[in-house]
Amino acid sequence: MGISKRDPIIIVGGGAFGLSTALHLTRSGFTDISVFERDDHIPPRYSAANDLNKIVRAEYEDPFYTDLTIKAIAAWKTPLFAPHFHQTGFLHCVSGEAPQKAIDTLNRFRASADGNEQIKPHVVPLKDQNDIRQACWQLNGPLPGWTGYLNRFDGYAHSGNALAGVHRAAQAAGVRFYLGMHGAVDEIVYVSTLQGKKSSGIRTKDGKFHPSSLVIVAAGGAVGRLVPEIGKKVVAKSWSVAHVHLTDEETSALRGIPVTYARDLGFLFEPDPRTNLLKICPMGGGYVNTDPETGVSHAPATLEESAFVPEHDEAQMRKLLAHTLPALAGRPLVKKSLCWFADTDDSDFIIDYVPETSSSVVILSGDSGHGFKMFPIFGSWVFGLIQAGRQSEARWRWKYSNSDKEKENWGGDVSWRIGESKELSEIRPGVSAKL
Ligand SMILES: Cc1cc2nc3c(=O)[nH]c(=O)nc-3n(C[C@H](O)[C@H](O)[C@H](O)COP(=O)(O)OP(=O)(O)OC[C@H]3O[C@@H](n4cnc5c(N)ncnc54)[C@H](O)[C@@H]3O)c2cc1C
Known part of the structure; x- marks a missing residue:
């Protein structure tokens, strides 16, 4: 390991x-850790995880991630994380109108769940609407053609509260936090x-x-601004999120419902008992914000630019509710927004040293919209990287540019996504669709 446990880490x-990462490094004995966050509180409003809930489902098409999620779920059940984890189940379906791609994806996820000894006993087949209502x-609703x-085994985590809980734990363990204007990082300084x-x-x-001796960049959809070397290998992308505000009685009646996901429509969660908000996300290819000069997509600088959802997504969310x-x-629909994450073309994370920085900068990126479930254990992989001095897991290595292979349509080729990405500039309210 090229860095000692007393060296300053940012x-x-x-x-x-x-x-x-802050939690795992401090638990592993590092004594000089500072976290810089541009918002003035945690959970930060710019974080994709500043949310009521995120799906925690173990079955992946790639068994590598299935095994990791099984470990993450065990960690979700430990005292620091357990208050935020709700094992309500994951009702995973397609509607009768689903395209073949969605049906194929569902079948691969089901095969993954059925093929895993730990998950299989928890899986209940649902062949039609009657089975779903039994479950x-x-x-x-009519659940037309749903199967x-x-x-x-699965469920969801209250992600905003989980961030707040780990913030408190890290602070108590001696991690320093710089927030707001003192925490907004302008640049990595090099010699x-x-x-x-x-x-x-x-x-x-x-x-x-x-x-610092080591800078670890975990800037979500804004990573390209601090580590421009990553170029188009990480694409800032967003999906829509909206909520229905329920009464106390409605919230109470829906307590314990599983995360309900139609691959072709989107998903909704058990309402949050504190706010009475029921969260919905439509499924789609998402939205990018490409700088025309560089071709690189960045999350917009202000929250206001993302405080809406496109009409098409709103219609899809209503359809999911109607079903x-x-x-x-x-x-x-209230509290509407576009939520930004860092996408890679193979949905693999990037957890590696930035090349040609003499192992002084690590990038944690490419969450690809599925990283939160790993929250309790993610930082242990960063500790592993620092300890080994290199990334031994090929999936998580730095992605070298190969412009021949760089894709025009991010998202469309990812097996578990339906739809193609659009530019933010095309969907902003007031912009009429191009013919
Ligand atoms: C709509 C949506 C739904 C999702 N659903 C799921 C799900 O169901 N299950 C799941 O597992 N995952 C889900 N995810 C993905 C999950 O939210 C992300 O994987 C996770 O939040 C990634 O963590 P991160 O730390 O990389 O980025 P973030 O959590 O976005 O955090 C990045 C932080 O960096 C800060 N920052 C950026 N630039 C700077 C700077 N210059 N200086 C200081 N601070 C800076 C930001 O303010 C932000 O707080 C979803 C994502 C979206 C968008």
Whole structure:
């Protein structure tokens, strides 16, 4: 290991990957850790994980991630994480109108669940609407053509509360947090070396230089601004999120429902008992924000630019409600936003040193919209990387550019996504569709 446990380490980003890393490094004996977060509180509003809930489902098409999620679920059941984990089950279906791609994906997920000894006993096949109603009586909509399975091994986590819990635990363990203007990182500072360059620390927006031996960048959809070397290998992408505000009685009646997911429509969660909000996400190829000069997509700088959902997504969310909980289908959708994440073309994370930085900068990126479930254990992989001094897991290595293979349509080729990505500039309210 090239870095000692007393060396100063800076983590940029107080979202899911950054906080998990701070927790694991401090638990592993590192004594000088500082987290820099541009929002003035945690959970940060810019974090994709600043949310009521995220799906925690173990079955993946790639058994590598299935095994990791089984470990993550065991960790979700430990004292720090357990208050935020709800093993309500995952009702995973397609509607009668689903395209073949969605049906094929569902079947691969089902095969993954059925093929795993630990998960299989929890899987209930649901061949039609009647089976679904038997499994969850609250879903009193027509469920036209719905078929799939319920996996009781899975559930969801209250992600915003989980971030807050780990923030408190890391702070209590001695991790320093710089927030707001003192935490917004403007640049990684480099010095020249015989081999090229090496980071000496970071500079924050308030002009201060903070020295460190290692900078770990966990900046979510904003990674490209701090590590431009990643280029188009990571694409800032967003999906829509909206909520229905329920009454106390409605929330109470829906307590314990599984995460309900139609691959061709989207998914909804058990309502949050504190806010009475029921969260819905439509399934789609998502939205990118490409800089026309560089061709690189970045998350927009302000939250206001993402405070809406496109009409098409709103219609899809209403359709999901009409199929499942029709009494809510005409209700106002509130707290609408586009939520930004860092996408890779193979959905693999990137957990590696940035090349040619003399092992002074680590990038934690490419969450690809499925990283939160790993929150309790993610940081242990960063500790493993630092300890080994290199990334031994090929999936998580730095992605070298290969412009011949660079894809025009991010998302369309990923097996578990339906639909193609669009530019934010095309879907902003007030922009009429191109013919
Ligand atoms: C709509 C949606 C649904 C999702 N659903 C699921 C799900 O069901 N299950 C699941 O497992 N995962 C899900 N995810 C993915 C999950 O949210 C992410 O994998 C996870 O949040 C990634 O963590 P991160 O730390 O990389 O990024 P984030 O959590 O986004 O955190 C990045 C942080 O970096 C900070 N930052 C950025 N730039 C700077 C800077 N210059 N200076 C200081 N701070 C900076 C930001 O303010 C932010 O707080 C979903 C994502 C989206 C968008």
